[in-house]
Amino acid sequence: MSPRPTARSLRPGAVRRRPTARSLHPSPVRRRPTARRRAARTGQYLALLGYLVFLAFPLLWLVSTAFKPPRELASLHPGWIPDHPTLDNFRQAFDEQPLLRSAGNSLIASLAAAAITVVIATPMAYVMARHHRSPLSRAATGWIVVSQAFPFVLVIIPLFLVLKEVRLIDSLSGLIMVYVVWSLPFALWMLAGYARAVPRELEEAAAVDGASRARTLISVTMPLLAPGIVATALFAFITAWNEFFFALVLLKSPQKQTMPVILTHFIGTEGVADLGPLAAASLLATLPSLVLFAVIQRRITSGTLAGAVKH
Amino acid sequence: MRRRTLLAASAAGTLSAAGPLLSACVPGRRRAADGRITLRFQSLAWQQESIEANKQLVAEWNAAHPDIRVDYVQGSWDSVHDQLLTSFEGGEAPDIIHDATDDLADFAYGGYLADLTDLLPQRLKDEIPPRTWQTATFAGGIHGVPFLQEPRVLIANRALLERSRVRIPTPERPWSWAEFEAAAGELTGDGTYGVAWPLKEPVSATLNLSLSTGGKVFHRGADGKVTVRFDAADQRVPRVIHDQLGGDRSAARTTLGMGGSDTLPGFFGGKYAMVPLGFSYRQQIVQQAPKGFAWTVLPSPAGPGGDQRQGVSPQTLSIAADSPYQREAARFIDFFLRPPHMVRLARGDWMLPTGLTALRDPALHTRRHGWATGAALAGRLRPAPAQSVRGYPEWKDKVATPALQEYYSGAIGMAELRKRLVEDGNLVLARYQR
Numbered sequence: 009m010s011p012r013p014t015a016r017s018l019r020p021g022a023v024r025r026r027p028t029a030r031s032l033h034p035s036p037v038r039r040r041p042t043a044r045r046r047a048a049r050t051g052q053y054l055a056l057l058g059y060l061v062f063l064a065f066p067l068l069w070l071v072s073t074a075f076k077p078p079r080e081l082a083s084l085h086p087g088w089i090p091d092h093p094t095l096d097n098f099r100q101a102f103d104e105q106p107l108l109r110s111a112g113n114s115l116i117a118s119l120a121a122a123a124i125t126v127v128i129a130t131p132m133a134y135v136m137a138r139h140h141r142s143p144l145s146r147a148a149t150g151w152i153v154v155s156q157a158f159p160f161v162l163v164i165i166p167l168f169l170v171l172k173e174v175r176l177i178d179s180l181s182g183l184i185m186v187y188v189v190w191s192l193p194f195a196l197w198m199l200a201g202y203a204r205a206v207p208r209e210l211e212e213a214a215a216v217d218g219a220s221r222a223r224t225l226i227s228v229t230m231p232l233l234a235p236g237i238v239a240t241a242l243f244a245f246i247t248a249w250n251e252f253f254f255a256l257v258l259l260k261s262p263q264k265q266t267m268p269v270i271l272t273h274f275i276g277t278e279g280v281a282d283l284g285p286l287a288a289a290s291l292l293a294t295l296p297s298l299v300l301f302a303v304i305q306r307r308i309t310s311g312t313l314a315g316a317v318k319h
Numbered sequence: 320m321r322r323r324t325l326l327a328a329s330a331a332g333t334l335s336a337a338g339p340l341l342s343a344c345v346p347g348r349r350r351a352a353d354g355r356i357t358l359r360f361q362s363l364a365w366q367q368e369s370i371e372a373n374k375q376l377v378a379e380w381n382a383a384h385p386d387i388r389v390d391y392v393q394g395s396w397d398s399v400h401d402q403l404l405t406s407f408e409g410g411e412a413p414d415i416i417h418d419a420t421d422d423l424a425d426f427a428y429g430g431y432l433a434d435l436t437d438l439l440p441q442r443l444k445d446e447i448p449p450r451t452w453q454t455a456t457f458a459g460g461i462h463g464v465p466f467l468q469e470p471r472v473l474i475a476n477r478a479l480l481e482r483s484r485v486r487i488p489t490p491e492r493p494w495s496w497a498e499f500e501a502a503a504g505e506l507t508g509d510g511t512y513g514v515a516w517p518l519k520e521p522v523s524a525t526l527n528l529s530l531s532t533g534g535k536v537f538h539r540g541a542d543g544k545v546t547v548r549f550d551a552a553d554q555r556v557p558r559v560i561h562d563q564l565g566g567d568r569s570a571a572r573t574t575l576g577m578g579g580s581d582t583l584p585g586f587f588g589g590k591y592a593m594v595p596l597g598f599s600y601r602q603q604i605v606q607q608a609p610k611g612f613a614w615t616v617l618p619s620p621a622g623p624g625g626d627q628r629q630g631v632s633p634q635t636l637s638i639a640a641d642s643p644y645q646r647e648a649a650r651f652i653d654f655f656l657r658p659p660h661m662v663r664l665a666r667g668d669w670m671l672p673t674g675l676t677a678l679r680d681p682a683l684h685t686r687r688h689g690w691a692t693g694a695a696l697a698g699r700l701r702p703a704p705a706q707s708v709r710g711y712p713e714w715k716d717k718v719a720t721p722a723l724q725e726y727y728s729g730a731i732g733m734a735e736l737r738k739r740l741v742e743d744g745n746l747v748l749a750r751y752q753r
Contacts, residue, residue: 168405
């Protein structure tokens with residue numbers, strides 16, 4: 009019989025694997041991969057590669073367009089690599105529109121929205137997961153489902169009037185509040201799923217070892233919830249970073265406009281676009297999301313794996 | 320009142336819970352303690368030269384009028400209707416609003432735009448012809464100052480045109496629609512189509528060009544109610560386009576779903592000899608055409624008797640009805656649209672000014688980049704047929720656009736097109752005119 013786990017021994021890096029029936033009775037001969045299995049694996053990789061190309065195509069085309077001079081943009085046979093790469097599109101984009109300022113506004117709004125969403129959603133999700141049979145929890149779940157049914161246009165005017173009443177029109181604070189409210193239901197639903205996956209037995213084991221309730225939450229539950237928290241923060245950040253309509257309607261001063269609103273300024277009548285500067289500005293607008301993903305993707309992956317071996 | 324307080328309290332409570340991350344920055348009062356006024360001017364200028372012209376004029380105004388400051392706010396054509404609608408509903412609209420006449424009807428009838436009849440100086444009223452004022456007149460009131468407009472012209476590949484045997488039309492001697500069909504046929508061959516109709520948005524092009532053949536589509540009755548008809552005069556232009564696409568194949572079918580800009584690579588590559596486009600597309604052509612590519616601007620075909628009328632929806636400046644500074648806003652508009660300023664704005668947007676004095680400016684009559692051809696057409700421009708029709712946007716999106724696209728693609732015939740535009744269309748309009 010294996011010893012009972014302690015809170016300390018349950019840290020992600022220090023997990024012991026429980027022996028399984030399979031590991032206790034390993035098959036005497038490991039089968040070598042056959043040609044058929046190799047072909048299947050090759051097919052899988054090819055399919056994955058195709059999927060990656062499909063996903064990456066718009067981004068690569070955006071990069072290509074951002075560095076093309078106007079004449080190449082209107083070429084009948086456009087190529088991937090610009091013949092005469094130029095930075096003029098970036099220069100023009102920065103000259104025409106306040107990109108840095110709007111990126112700063114977007115960053116403030118998105119980071120604040122993500123942080124507040126996580127701070128509010130984490131305890132709520134935990135309670136919902138641990139008391140999922142309580143009427144309050146069921147009501148919250150119903151609220152989440154109902155909230156997803158409301159389109160922007162339905163709420164924007166009442167929301168505008170409420171925010172005007174509390175003098176939060178044309179303010180990043182008002183926008184942040186809207187973003188938090190808007191992404192909270194889905195964030196809650198997401199996090200509750202992660203919280204439900206954390207075995208209650210681990211918390212009980214920590215309690216048996218003498219950990220206080222707070223200690224258990226901080227040292228046992230939160231590390232296991234980390235991937236969920238990161239994913240939720242990422243979701244809230246990207247939702248806010250890309251959001252256009254609320255920002256368009258709620259922000260009036262040019263000094264406060266966010267990146268998605270500024271990007272539309274490169275579009276003229278009948279959908280005609282100043283394509284080069286638009287691509288350059290759009291490329292810059294994708295960078296924060298890419299950087300954020302690059303920085304925290306390992307956290308999501310390692311966190312998920314750490315959680316997986318607990319069972 | 321209690322409900323409002325509750326809402327305010329709950330919102331404020333949530334906000335305070337958010338802590339220091341939320342640094343409130345509420346809008347300041349627009350009249351300073353020393354009596355200075357601040358007006359918000361939302362401009363939709365989007366091309367580099369146009370933005371520069373707008374910002375320069377605002378800066379000049381601010382330098383000359385320290386007591387009435389104008390804040391330049393950048394808007395977008397792409398989202399202006401939704402943004403204005405919510406701003407009007409919330410009482411936060413800009414004081415001075417840049418838009419176009421085809422977007423004003425609902426705002427004007429909804430009471431969101433000030434009637435400028437008594438606000439504008441006589442100088443400005445005299446400067447713009449009555450037929451142009453009509454484009455911004457709704458229910459007897461002037462709700463915008465039309466200041467820039469663009470005719471639809473034929474942008475042609477000069478080399479292909481000169482190599483062919485077709486007569487090159489001028490504003491004085493335009494092609495008739497029949498001559499245009501023949502010319503397109505003549506220019507077709509060797510991998511080149513005579514014409515490329517960008518028909519992603521087929522309604523305004525069809526309706527506005529149909530004015531030359533006597534088309535009207537919208538008919539206002541004695542009771543003031545508008546009904547849709549689609550008679551022989553309305554059918555002439557759509558039939559030409561349809562026949563070019565599906566009959567002699569002198570028009571490329573691939574451009575059916577394209578916008579104007581999308582046709583330019585093919586135009587530069589010699590696939591299309593002519594492209595019917597708005598006058599302002601010249602800016603893109605100048606910017607994007609390969610070196611040595613020769614192009615020219617031709618007038619659109621004329622109807623019976625050389626009728627060159629076509630519908631336009633000029634860009635406008637309006638004043639919000641709830642602006643507390645309407646007189647000051649009108650003073651700014653008067654300054655902004657003085658003839659030399661109008662010329663600067665027109666050149667920045669590659670369009671034509673509506674002002675008669677501005678239109679006479681020599682800079683707009685040069686043959687370079689086809690300015691002279693466009694300027695010669697200014698007198699033939701009329702309010703777009705749909706201008707003051709309530710419910711037009713819905714009719715356009717739900718009825719006319721799909722019906723015309725199906726007709727041009729050959730999926731339905733003229734009888735079915737007529738049935739849909741008229742029967743379905745009148746049902747839509749009736750809802751707006753109860």
